[in-house]
Amino acid sequence: MATSQLTASSMTVSARNLASFEGLRPSIVKLSSFGILKPGSLTQRSFKGLVVKAAAIVAPKYTSIKPLGDRVLVKIKEAEEKTEGGILLPTTAQSKPQGGEVVAIAIGEGKTNLESSVKTGAQVIYSKYAGTEVEFNGSSHLILKEDDIVGILETDDIKDLKPLNDRVFIKVAEAEEKTAGGLLLTEASKEKPSIGTVIAVGPGTLDEEGNRNPLSVAPGNTVLYSKYAGNDFKGNDGANYMALRASDVMAVLS
Structure with missing residues (x-):
């Protein structure tokens, strides 16, 4: 029997015994929640057309990630938990981060540009749906193409984006x-x-x-x-x- 765990912003569903998730190994898959889940409403029809995007988890035995080709590794900035006035935001109201810090850049063979547009340590803004999310060293990271980086942000105000x-x-x-x-x-x-x-x-x-x-x-x-x-x-x-x-x-x- 499928089990579910509800929070203010998401639900966690065991992939076991759900035909819609055929091909996935039994594991926990995190889905965005757009409404209230009523008891007994978790059916195969509920998941029809639903796209599951879960982060890949890198085992602790691996200590580094080296991007290849024209890709970079970005440590994702955590979502804001409060408004500027100090009001706590529920997870549903927290905007998904579109920025982070570049922690690794592909170098050497396979590099498409003669010189990288970004450097390690740069704070960058990237396209909303770009890249592949990876859980590494207890933090969320994103592996994306360098061309998916929109600009560099050296302050906390988006109007200063380069x-x-x-x-x-x-x-x-x-x-x-x-x-x-x-x-x-x-x-x-x-x-x-x-x-x-x-x-x-x-x-x-x-x-x-x-x-x-x-x-x-x-x-x-x-x-x-x-x-x-x-x-x-x-x-x-x-x-x-x-x-x-x-x-x-x-x-x-x-």
């Missing part, structure tokens, strides 16, 4: 409060803006000879970008920011 390669960092324009006819809009009816001001740009991608190809936008440009592109962030100033690839910028407005 984008890498072909990334563009944008301060999103505020949503319109009224219609053209002067009607006030509710939060739910405000359309998500896809216009913003470029704050910083990366140095461009490297060609085969190691030369940088500069980007076609510059800091200060007001741009129109693809609506569902990139990664969005909330700054300490309350403003919304977006990091995306230069190819997702569709036009410069003036």
